[in-house]
Amino acid sequence: xxxxxxxxxxxxxxxxxxxxxxxxxxxxxxxxxxxxxxxxxxxxxxxxxxxxxxxxxxxxxxxxxxxxxxxxxxxxxxxxxxxxxxxxxxxxxxxxxxxxxxxxxxxxxxxxxxxxxxxxxxxxxxxxxxxxxxxxxxxxxxxxxxxxxxxxxxxxxxxxxxxxxxxxxxxxxxxxxxxxxxxxxxxxxxxxxxxxxxxxxxxxxxxxxxxxxxxxxxxxxxxxxxxxxxxxxxxxxxxxxxxxxxxxxxxxxxxxxxxxxxxxxxxxxxxxxxxxxxxxxxxxxxxxxxxxxxxxxxxxxxxxxxxxxxxxxxxxxxxxxxxxxxxxxxxxxxxxxxxxxxxxxxxxxxxxxxxxxxxxxxxxxxxxxxxxxxxxxxxxxxxxxxxxxxxxxxxxxxxxxxxxxxxxxxxxxxxxxxxxxxxxxxxxxxxxxxxxxxxxxxxxxxxxxxxxxxxxxxxxxxxxxxxxxxxxxxxxxxxxxxxxxxxxxxxxxxxxxxxxxxxxxxxxxxxxxxxxxxxxxxxxxxxxxxxxxxxxx
Amino acid sequence: xxxxxxxxxxxxxxxxxxxxxxxxxxxxxxxxxxxxxxxxxxxxxxxxxxxxxxxxxxxxxxxxxxxxxxxxxxxxxxxxxxxxxxxxxxxxxxxxxxxxxxxxxxxxxxxxxxxxxxxxxxxxxxxxxxxxxxxxxxxxxxxxxxxxxxxxxxxxxxxxxxxxxxxxxxxxxxxxxxxxxxxxxxxxxxxxxxxxxxxxxxxxxxxxxxxxxxxxxxxxxxxxxxxxxxxxxxxxxxxxxxxxxxxxxxxxxxxxxxxxxxxxxxxxxxxxxxxxxxxxxxxxxxxxxxxxxxxxxxxxxxxxxxxxxxxxxxxxxxxxxxxxxxxxxxxxxxxxxxxxxxx
Numbered sequence: 056x057x058x059x060x061x062x063x064x065x066x067x068x069x070x071x072x073x074x075x076x077x078x079x080x081x082x083x084x085x086x087x088x089x090x091x092x093x094x095x096x097x098x099x100x101x102x103x104x105x106x107x108x109x110x111x112x113x114x115x116x117x118x119x120x121x122x123x124x125x126x127x128x129x130x131x132x133x134x135x136x137x138x139x140x141x142x143x144x145x146x147x148x149x150x151x152x153x154x155x156x157x158x159x160x161x162x163x164x165x166x167x168x169x170x171x172x173x174x175x176x177x178x179x180x181x182x183x184x185x186x187x188x189x190x191x192x193x194x195x196x197x198x199x200x201x202x203x204x205x206x207x208x209x210x211x212x213x214x215x216x217x218x219x220x221x222x223x224x225x226x227x228x229x230x231x232x233x234x235x236x237x238x239x240x241x242x243x244x245x246x247x248x249x250x251x252x253x254x255x256x257x258x259x260x261x262x263x264x265x266x267x268x269x270x271x272x273x274x275x276x277x278x279x280x281x282x283x284x285x286x287x288x289x290x291x292x293x294x295x296x297x298x299x300x301x302x303x304x305x306x307x308x309x310x311x312x313x314x315x316x317x318x319x320x321x322x323x324x325x326x327x328x329x330x331x332x333x334x335x336x337x338x339x340x341x342x343x344x345x346x347x348x349x350x351x352x353x354x355x356x357x358x359x360x361x362x363x364x365x366x367x368x369x370x371x372x373x374x375x376x377x378x379x380x381x382x383x384x385x386x387x388x389x390x391x392x393x394x395x396x397x398x399x400x401x402x403x404x405x406x407x408x409x410x411x412x413x414x415x416x417x418x419x420x421x422x423x424x425x426x427x428x429x430x431x432x433x434x435x436x437x438x439x440x441x442x443x444x445x446x447x448x449x450x451x452x453x454x455x456x457x458x459x460x461x462x463x464x465x466x467x468x469x470x471x472x473x474x475x476x477x478x479x480x481x482x483x484x485x486x487x488x489x490x491x492x493x494x495x496x497x498x499x500x501x502x503x504x505x506x507x508x509x510x511x512x513x514x515x516x517x518x519x520x521x522x523x524x525x526x527x528x529x530x531x532x533x534x535x536x537x538x539x540x541x542x543x544x545x546x547x548x549x550x551x552x553x554x555x556x557x558x559x560x561x562x563x564x565x566x567x568x569x570x571x572x573x574x575x576x577x578x579x580x581x582x583x584x585x586x587x588x589x590x591x592x
Numbered sequence: 593x594x595x596x597x598x599x600x601x602x603x604x605x606x607x608x609x610x611x612x613x614x615x616x617x618x619x620x621x622x623x624x625x626x627x628x629x630x631x632x633x634x635x636x637x638x639x640x641x642x643x644x645x646x647x648x649x650x651x652x653x654x655x656x657x658x659x660x661x662x663x664x665x666x667x668x669x670x671x672x673x674x675x676x677x678x679x680x681x682x683x684x685x686x687x688x689x690x691x692x693x694x695x696x697x698x699x700x701x702x703x704x705x706x707x708x709x710x711x712x713x714x715x716x717x718x719x720x721x722x723x724x725x726x727x728x729x730x731x732x733x734x735x736x737x738x739x740x741x742x743x744x745x746x747x748x749x750x751x752x753x754x755x756x757x758x759x760x761x762x763x764x765x766x767x768x769x770x771x772x773x774x775x776x777x778x779x780x781x782x783x784x785x786x787x788x789x790x791x792x793x794x795x796x797x798x799x800x801x802x803x804x805x806x807x808x809x810x811x812x813x814x815x816x817x818x819x820x821x822x823x824x825x826x827x828x829x830x831x832x833x834x835x836x837x838x839x840x841x842x843x844x845x846x847x848x849x850x851x852x853x854x855x856x857x858x859x860x861x862x863x864x865x866x867x868x869x870x871x872x873x874x875x876x877x878x879x880x881x882x883x884x885x886x887x888x889x890x891x892x893x894x895x896x897x898x899x900x901x902x903x904x905x906x907x908x909x910x911x912x913x914x915x916x917x918x919x920x921x922x923x924x925x926x927x928x929x930x931x932x933x934x935x
Binding site: 260 | 674923
């Protein structure tokens with residue numbers, strides 16, 4: 056199912072004949088696009104890591120003022136769809152945007168242009184760094200503090216310990232988050248179109264938009280698939296070799312909290328600045344549209360039906376994705392090897408392709424092969440699974456890896472069947488991961504657009520389609536209420552989970568003290584994948 | 593204590609699922625199997641615009657209609673992928689290019705001669721399988737306090753004159769502008785199109801994000817003139833009649849006043865061809881034509897319909913000699929714009 060989009064692309068590209076496929080793929084333009092797109096993906100990924108790792112450390116391991124608040128807020132930009140966020144950036148930071156209007160009395164005529172690479176880089180980084188943040192935060196929480204303590208005992212300073220002990224251990228989680236950021240950057244259309252950066256996705260859209268040239272678009276799509284395979288290969292390589300043992304497999308201690316000293320307030324200020332740009336600017340602009348629209352007598356355009364459709368389709372998408380991810384995750388966690396890596400990799404196929412390509416491939420499949428479910432909610436949920444499966448797979452796998460296989464063995468030895476063991480032993484332990492994975496998928500389904508427009512039942516409207524309807528005619532006032540509702544509702548489950556995890560942490564700096572009880576792997580499961588402890592001995 | 597948020601989250605999701613599970617179905621997923629036949633329309637034009645017309649049609653004819661809204665290109669792409677199984681009966685598109693693409697793939701049924709003849713041949717399919725509903729013209733909008741219309745050239749090609757240096761505005765990323773450049777390439781050839789772009793570029797035009805921004809900048813005196821679609825000015829003037837700007841139409845079939853259309857076609861194999869025809873007829877009827885003219889300030893394409901008095905009458909628009917369905921090579925246009933350094 057997940058390979059359907061790639062298969063569809065192959066069929067469509069072959070339509071145009073092999074010569075044409077080769078001509079498109081080998082053209083100078085394609086090469087240029089490849090360089091530009093890869094450049095954007097690398098830039099966004101690197102910046103996301105640079106932002107997210109210190110932020111994760113600050114919100115997990117230090118006495119940052121208002122740490123819990125920052126923990127929640129810093130994860131929320133993920134809930135802002137790029138097609139709203141980039142719109143807001145243009146409105147606020149554009150050459151003639153709101154910020155210029157404020158600065159105008161100071162003699163600022165025009166701000167530097169945010170169009171092209173800088174804007175796309177900024178927007179994509181700010182709306183996708185939480186993928187890295189969440190994975191790294193989870194890993195930080197699970198680090199065995201004794202390693203760091205050993206390093207300190209052996210005479211290394213705080214900084215040297217961080218660089219030589221902590222950071223290397225975070226590598227798998229950084230890579231896992233970075234993978235999602237990189238693949239998301241490849242597939243995103245909202246930011247690159249509004250900020251006018253010619254990436255593969257934008258050009259594929261142009262092919263459809265201008266000429267409905269499906270075979271040319273499909274050829275470019277295949278190049279994108281190839282690029283995805285390269286990214287996955289890089290990721291596999293970097294997570295494959297090292298082993299990351301945890302000495303206390305089941306119940307570790309709460310890691311120590313570092314005192315920031317005189318850096319406490321500057322650090323809080325930095326968090327504030329990031330949240331300000333990534334969260335307050337977009338939400339502020341949308342709120343401004345709302346107020347202006349209400350003042351002009353625009354209707355709210357926010358009905359219970361819209362909310363209901365959005366919530367139910369996304370919730371079903373989340374549940375179905377988790378269900379579909381289960382076997383893939385079990386395979387990847389319990390039977391690592393070439394085959395399981397292949398299956399896991401295949402689940403990424405739908406994720407890295409532009410939404411419209413995946414949607415059209417499912418239109419092709421649905422209308423011709425499964426007309427009974429075509430344009431029903433079942434079809435829509437199926438599309439969400441194809442699109443967002445990897446998010447659920449990663450979360451569940453990360454959780455599964457934490458379940459000591461000896462627990463399962465004990466259950467089997469005591470006479471429980473395999474099914475009963477899964478149900479009564481594994482499932483409860485993996486529950487936080489499944490829940491977090493579904494929160495992530497839920498959030499992503501809420502903002503999904505192309506598949507919803509093409510595959511939902513005719514006349515089935517959601518918050519996202521309503522936002523699209525209004526903005527496509529530049530009725531920003533009418534888009535504002537559904538847009539705000541969309542962001543707030545999709546962020547809710549994520550916020551609850553992050554908050555819940557933070558509540559369990561010690562509030563005061565307590566360097567070196569030992570926490571009691573096993574830390575429950577909750578947020579780590581929001582984290583999408585990455586931790587690979589060796590099987591407990 | 594710590595379990596509570598988790599439990600409440602689970603409960604919330606379950607309740608929502610239960611609550612919405614029932615209501616989701618009336619979105620129409622099962623409508624196809626219902627007894628009353630429903631006409632299915634794929635609309636590349638937005639709901640804001642189309643819904644009132646559809647409701648009026650339903651009220652007058654009693655034919656129930658379901659509309660799927662999306663971008664024109666994606667809707668057209670879906671119809672192509674669906675093949676013979678397309679649930680769509682009617683496709684209402686934003687531009688002629690998408691209609692042309694479906695026409696050349698044989699996806700449209702023939703329209704009646706009586707339907708087609710209501711619209712001038714240049715605004716409908718050469719194959720007789722789609723028809724334009726409303727039109728939008730490219731114009732130069734100019735500041736009426738700074739310029740007389742006499743100061744504006746008869747051809748858009750003459751804006752390359754150095755006397756226009758620093759006085760022009762354009763929106764090179766706008767879709768309608770790019771369609772114009774495609775027409776320029778088709779009519780005048782690749783070389784002249786490049787020369788024109790380079791000439792305008794040499795006049796250092798101010799770059800805007802869209803048509804509305806250009807109209808505002810012209811009225812503010814920031815620039816003297818700019819290249820836009822005709823209706824943006826009308827929308828502003830409806831609210832502010834003293835707005836100091838006017839549209840300049842290029843005469844004699846100049847490519848600068850290209851008229852593009854939104855139009856409609858009936859899908860080959862529609863299981864409700866009669867109702868579909870009724871809808872197409874309705875879109876060409878006086879009330880619908882007047883609605884588009886009053887609501888969007890687009891130009892009615894049916895002869896004899898009284899348009900909004902501020903709109904240029906259809907007769908004054910001389911279309912350059914061009915089949916609108918040919919305007920499909922956007923990729924080539926984007927490449928040219930990139931090479932010249934415009935985008």
